[in-house]
Amino acid sequence: MRSTFIFFYISINILMLFPVAAQQGIQNKTIINTPDYVLKGELTIENYQTYVEVPFEVPIDIKRLTIEVSYSGKDQRTTIDLGLEDPKKFRGWSGGSKNKITLSMEDATPGYLPGELPSGKWKLLLGVPNIRKGIVSKYEASIYLEKNSAITEFFDKPINSKEGWYRGDLHMHTGNSDGNCLSQSGQKIPCPVYRTVEAAAERGLDFIAITEHNATSHANSLRELQTAFDKMLLVAGREITTFYGHANVYGPTDFIDFRMSDSSSMQAKKWMDVVNSKGGIVSINHAGVPSGEACMGCGWQIEDLPNGTVSSVEIINGGIMKVSGSADSPFQGWKQWYKMLNSGQYVTAIGGSDNHTAESKKEIVGAIGYPTTVIFMKELSVKGMIDGIRSGRVFIDIEGKSDRFIDIFSTNGNEEAKMGEKLNITSKNEIQLTVSVEGALGASIEFIVDGALQSEMTQSIKKNKEIVKIDWQYVPGSKWIHVKIRDENGKLILVSNPIYLVKN
Ligand SMILES: [Zn+2]
Ligand SMILES: [Zn+2]
Incomplete structure (x- = not known):
């Protein structure tokens, strides 16, 4: 897709554009790491108190645009203000306060307007309130174009x-x-x-x-x-x-x-x-x-x-x-x-x-x-x-x-599984269940297998930090087991997720 980009060549003195990683194309990526291209240039006293326009092309179907700008000469008090124009309108201004801006249909860096990202020629605006005579400040603007607008x-x-x-x-x-x-x-x-x-x-x-x-x-x-x-x-x-x-x-x-x-x-x-x-x-x-x-x-x-x-x-x-x-x-x-x-x-x-x-x-x-x-x-x-x-x-x-906590753990022979995991049932059907509970003194532990309460297994909690171990005979065909904790009045206070039972 990027091969269709048109690169604008503004002024040999102040601006050079370098496509980066052009072979990769624009991905539905979720991690920003490589810019789609980098705009580079130099500013001198000739740009003092002017607005330099740095054009770049946005192709169709872009859902998020992110621009990161850096420049040299800050020690000599060079200052660059940032702004942005899309092909139709002004999209925002952040002065010298930000070096990274991002826009999508749903959100934008404060100072910028979220909304559609029209294809065509955009302009990064570089306001130059200060640059000293004799100083050459190099700037670099990395442009990231994404087809997925998730707030990466x-x-x-x-x-x-x-x-x-x-x-x-x-x-x-x-x-x-x-x-x-x-x-x-x-x-x-x-x-x-x-x-x-x-x-x-x-x-x-x-x-x-x-x-x-x-x-x-x-x-x-x-x-x-x-x-x-x-x-x-x-x-x-x-x-x-x-x-x-x-x-x-x-x-x-x-x-x-x-x-x-x-x-x-x-x-x-x-x-x-x-x-x-x-x-x-x-x-x-x-x-x-x-x-x-x-x-x-x-x-x-x-x-x-x-x-x-x-x-x-x-x-x-x-x-x-x-x-x-x-x-x-x-x-x-x-x-x-x-x-x-x-x-x-x-x-x-x-x-x-x-x-x-x-x-x-x-x-x-x-x-x-x-x-x-x-x-x-x-x-x-x-x-x-x-x-x-x-x-x-x-x-x-x-x-x-x-202060309340629950976790469950299970073993069957050498097999083991934590809450959310699958326990492989080997030839023997003996399963040991461990329930760790905190902050539920006086409450009771209920075991539920395939949706049915196993009332004979109910255990009471005698300590604020309790670890209860219980043996359970696996019934062939059972699919899952989970645990509920009820306080002394029978009110439900904690619910675990299941351990899934898998018989090979
Ligand atoms: Zn709702
Ligand atoms: Zn609802």
Whole structure:
């Protein structure tokens, strides 16, 4: 594709353009490392207090443009201001305050306008408020052109590169869809994104996904807020909202066509395939809610999706817990999840507050972080979160208490598997299960096999940090086992993901 570029040759003295790695073509890449080309030039006293235009060509179908500029002579007080024009209009100005700018349909560096990236001749504007006589300042502008508009900088760049368990909330709404909060005078208003982000930060969460109904307009706010909230990962998710069910999407930040004309899996697969092909995941929301005038299109009506299309199911939704009073309610996603597991699919259970009012106090059911989903991530990044959900090393802390923890581990002879993994059952059927629980003194552990409670296996928790080992005789044909923790009143407080049982 790049071979069709036209390179402009402006002035021999001040500008030279060098195509870089022209043989590679523009990829659907997720990591920016090699520029598509580099514009180089020199500035002298002749450019003092002028605006130098550096043209470059953008081909069709580019979804993200990123420009990184560096220059010499700063010690001699050379200063270069940056601005940008597309073939039709002025796109922004950042003066001397930034050396990297990025634009897509959904988001742009503050100072620049997001929107379509028209093909044709663009101009990088170099304002030169100062350059001393006799000084030659060399500048270099690396241009990155991408066909995928995912916010790569945040998609790949970790907030924390340490591996570990991270706590967050995967489902909430701001004023970009139907989330609201109160104005200074107490009026109910569409809630600005920063209020939701601030509330989540106050709760000490490590990550949140803001999941607006079909909209992508929050991505720009999150990209700006992420720099200020540099301890909490902000994920621009989406709640794909159809007439036949809702599902969250994590990963892609560009438009996904949600308009299904019937509830067939063929219709659903169209948009789900787009999400999966972009490295994202699909997670079914509040599957058990009856669809009707009380909640239009809320229940999940899409059947027969091929294995691997859906990565997770929201089994506990804060909004439903609030209305029904229970995490066990049949309106939750348990039935859907168990059905998918029993059909042999590996789908991870997650929770989400589905919060629509940022200022709800944290002890209130359905507040941000109530429930919390805890994910083992290789690093705290969007990719780390998505990989973590896929791996099944995930549990749900229903009340969002930061001191509660659960993990399970299993062995069969020399075989072993952690939560989310497959345990190979060899010739012997004896399985040893180990459950590690914290912050649940006085509670009890329930074991669930293929959706059925094994009541004779229930164990009580006698220490704040408890490790319970139990032997279980594998019943041929069993597919999976997971664990629930209930407090002394029988209230569900922690839910593990399964260990999958595989008999060869
Ligand atoms: Zn919904
Ligand atoms: Zn929602």
